[in-house]
Amino acid sequence: MSQKPTYQRVLLKASGEALMGEQGFGIDVAVADRIAADIAEAHTMGVEVGVVVGGGNIFRGVAVASKGGDRVTGDHMGMLATVINALALATSLRKLGVATEVLSAIAMPEICQSFSQRAALHHLEKGRVVIFAGGTGNPFFTTDSAAALRAAEMGAQAIFKGTQVDGIYSDDPKTNPQAERYETLTHDEVLEKGLAVMDVAAVALARENAIPIIVFSIHEKGGFTAILNGAGRATVVNDS
Numbered sequence: 001m002s003q004k005p006t007y008q009r010v011l012l013k014a015s016g017e018a019l020m021g022e023q024g025f026g027i028d029v030a031v032a033d034r035i036a037a038d039i040a041e042a043h044t045m046g047v048e049v050g051v052v053v054g055g056g057n058i059f060r061g062v063a064v065a066s067k068g069g070d071r072v073t074g075d076h077m078g079m080l081a082t083v084i085n086a087l088a089l090a091t092s093l094r095k096l097g098v099a100t101e102v103l104s105a106i107a108m109p110e111i112c113q114s115f116s117q118r119a120a121l122h123h124l125e126k127g128r129v130v131i132f133a134g135g136t137g138n139p140f141f142t143t144d145s146a147a148a149l150r151a152a153e154m155g156a157q158a159i160f161k162g163t164q165v166d167g168i169y170s171d172d173p174k175t176n177p178q179a180e181r182y183e184t185l186t187h188d189e190v191l192e193k194g195l196a197v198m199d200v201a202a203v204a205l206a207r208e209n210a211i212p213i214i215v216f217s218i219h220e221k222g223g224f225t226a227i228l229n230g231a232g233r234a235t236v237v238n239d240s
């Protein structure tokens, strides 16, 4: 695999739900180890990788709101869930010998460093994988928006959205088996067609900063590196 990767610096969004594997809740360590192995392979290829992890396997703020609770508190719980996932993924990466730093949008100095753009760039330049925890640090946002935000801050050449499905479809493929898969789309097309694979704020921020979004299945072993090598199965959202 001596081929030069397509991108030198990327942001991987790893779905929280993916981390729970078949369990229905929490973290399946074997799944975290597998995702970490894919990140380690990209790292070995010389690609600088920042990772945003979701929290949906543990908590979503809307779940509190839907039961009459306070949305902001629910979102705080969701953001803390992403920190738990970030620590799990960092543990899996360190087991593989990959230097990894967790940077949190919410200060918790006893546990990990706080996020700053300078710290993130420093760790990337030192050859470390950086895991961005705590989402954006604000309620009413999602980790998809955090992914677009951190990608812009770290000067990432692409956002890799590793999710439950292998690309963007004309409709949700989980509920509509007739949905057709796209190979490529523009950011505007994703927004105009209301394709709900990623939230509107995240797509708009990526569009504004001319960052391509690559949607692929996080369950496909080696899928991430295959795309980095110019192959693999994904939908590419790009304007040029």
Ligand SMILES: Nc1ncnc2c1ncn2[C@@H]1O[C@H](COP(=O)(O)OP(=O)(O)O)[C@@H](O)[C@H]1O
Pocket (backbone or CB within 6 Å): 014, 015, 016, 017, 018, 054, 056, 144, 162, 163, 164, 165, 167, 168, 169, 170, 171, 172, 173, 174, 195, 196, 197, 198
């Ligand atoms: N047009 C679409 N194309 C692909 N997936 C879609 C589409 N509309 C809705 N989805 C759903 O969006 C999900 C990914 O979004 P989300 O729930 O935010 O996942 P994640 O936890 O990966 O962030 C997919 O698992 C898929 O079921």
Ligand SMILES: O=c1ccn([C@@H]2O[C@H](COP(=O)(O)OP(=O)(O)O)[C@@H](O)[C@H]2O)c(=O)[nH]1
Pocket (backbone or CB within 6 Å): 014, 015, 016, 017, 053, 054, 055, 056, 057, 059, 060, 061, 062, 074, 075, 076, 077, 078, 079, 081, 082, 134, 135, 136, 137, 138, 139, 140, 141, 142, 143, 144, 145, 146
């Ligand atoms: O910037 C952020 C990111 C996340 N969250 C909360 O954290 C939860 C988990 O994140 P997300 O749903 O994006 O995780 P994923 O779908 O990727 O598992 C969300 O539901 C929100 O409640 C938030 O309030 N602000």
